[in-house]
Amino acid sequence: MNVLNVTSENYESEVLKSEKTVLIDFYADWCGPCKMMSPVIDEIAEEMKETVKVGKINVDENQDLAMEYGVMSIPTIVVLKNGEVQKTFVGVTDKEEIKQALNN
Amino acid sequence: MIENYYGFENGISGKDLYNTGIKQAQNLGIEVKNEEVIKIEIQDKNTFSIKTVENEYTSKVVILATGNKKNTPKNIGIEKYEGKGVSYCAICDGFFYRNKSVSVLGSGEYAISETNDLINIAKDITILTNGEKAPEFRADNVKIDTREIQEIKGDTKVEGVQFKDGNTLETEGVFIAQGVAGSTEFAKKLGALTNKDTIIVNEKQETNIKGLYACGDCTGGLLQVSKSVYEGTIAGLEAIKYIKEGFEK
Numbered sequence: 001m002n003v004l005n006v007t008s009e010n011y012e013s014e015v016l017k018s019e020k021t022v023l024i025d026f027y028a029d030w031c032g033p034c035k036m037m038s039p040v041i042d043e044i045a046e047e048m049k050e051t052v053k054v055g056k057i058n059v060d061e062n063q064d065l066a067m068e069y070g071v072m073s074i075p076t077i078v079v080l081k082n083g084e085v086q087k088t089f090v091g092v093t094d095k096e097e098i099k100q101a102l103n104n
Numbered sequence: 105m106i107e108n109y110y111g112f113e114n115g116i117s118g119k120d121l122y123n124t125g126i127k128q129a130q131n132l133g134i135e136v137k138n139e140e141v142i143k144i145e146i147q148d149k150n151t152f153s154i155k156t157v158e159n160e161y162t163s164k165v166v167i168l169a170t171g172n173k174k175n176t177p178k179n180i181g182i183e184k185y186e187g188k189g190v191s192y193c194a195i196c197d198g199f200f201y202r203n204k205s206v207s208v209l210g211s212g213e214y215a216i217s218e219t220n221d222l223i224n225i226a227k228d229i230t231i232l233t234n235g236e237k238a239p240e241f242r243a244d245n246v247k248i249d250t251r252e253i254q255e256i257k258g259d260t261k262v263e264g265v266q267f268k269d270g271n272t273l274e275t276e277g278v279f280i281a282q283g284v285a286g287s288t289e290f291a292k293k294l295g296a297l298t299n300k301d302t303i304i305v306n307e308k309q310e311t312n313i314k315g316l317y318a319c320g321d322c323t324g325g326l327l328q329v330s331k332s333v334y335e336g337t338i339a340g341l342e343a344i345k346y347i348k349e350g351f352e353k
Contacts, residue, residue, distance in 0.1 A: 028199065031196055032145065032146060032196065032293065032294060032295050033193075033196060033292070033293070033294070033295030034295070035295065036294075036295030036296070036312065036313060037295065059199070060199075066200075070188065070260070070261065071200070072187060072188060072189060072191070072197065072200045072201075072261065072277070073186075073187045073191055073193075073196070073197045073200070074196065074197065074199075076187065088187075090186060090187030091187070091292065091298075092292075092295050092296065092297055092298070092312075093297075094297055094304075
């Protein structure tokens with residue numbers, strides 16, 4: 001599985017210090033639209049594994065991270081490069097639109 | 105008056121076309137329920153739960169076809185604050201507003217339904233009717249404000265709502281629930297792909313959710329009766345095929 005479970009413990013090393021572009025999916029187990037987005041995120045992780053690191057953050061278990069990124073709606077999908085947010089998508093988003101943001 | 109739909113030499117009003125169509129369906133033995141839908145959820149694999157004001161139903165297939173009447177007020181900053189305090193789904197996003205002061209924009213049964221989803225989560229809720237009549241609803245932590253809204257205010261996220269009388273209500277979230285819930289609201293809450301106010305479908309009128317179809321004005325494109333009827337036909341036939349094939353694709 002190419003998708004990392006990101007938590008407050010590994011966030012700095014895996015996301016902020018990543019040399020690859022990072023895609024983060026903020027989700028919750030009780031969120032219907034998040035369940036629709038999850039397989040799309042998995043597909044992106046597989047298709048772009050050479051160049052992109054993909055992680056999922058459970059907002060129930062990592063409220064501090066959700067707050068840090070101002071997440072107020074889920075799913076929220078964030079693209080980061082060198083620890084900086086490049087693009088944020090709120091809600092169910094088309095796979096190609098996310099991939100385009102990752103390639104830019 | 106609709107004058108360009110084939111078969112009506114003197115044209116026909118939208119209302120008459122609609123009512124005649126309903127009677128035609130009933131004559132064919134189709135059950136028509138005149139109830140307002142306030143919630144659609146995925147119950148488990150292959151089953152939808154449809155909640156109306158009066159009842160609850162289950163179904164293997166849902167076809168969304170409620171048109172695209174835009175209820176959301178324009179020019180008050182709703183789009184600017186999407187994901188930053190403006191939400192279209194109380195049950196999805198209520199988590200982020202625990203013990204906070206929030207608002208629900210609307211005045212009907214749908215607004216009440218969204219308010220109920222927030223009652224045990226938010227510190228307090230203000231139902232903003234934006235000039236409409238106050239709904240019949242009472243709860244300890246719910247107020248109703250019927251003033252007309254000027255705009256939503258806030259720096260990087262929602263901090264308040266300013267009314268046309270110049271006063272401001274402090275609020276950290278605005279849940280949009282205006283009018284009757286439409287196809288796009290249901291689609292967004294279920295996790296279907298949308299493009300602003302339209303639902304994205306393929307040539308079979310399928311959304312990205314198995315068993316969920318959409319047709320007519322809610323899918324955008326040409327806003328004509330003839331296009332809606334065509335898409336309704338496709339959606340119906342594809343839904344039948346889906347059920348006959350045992351829900352597997």
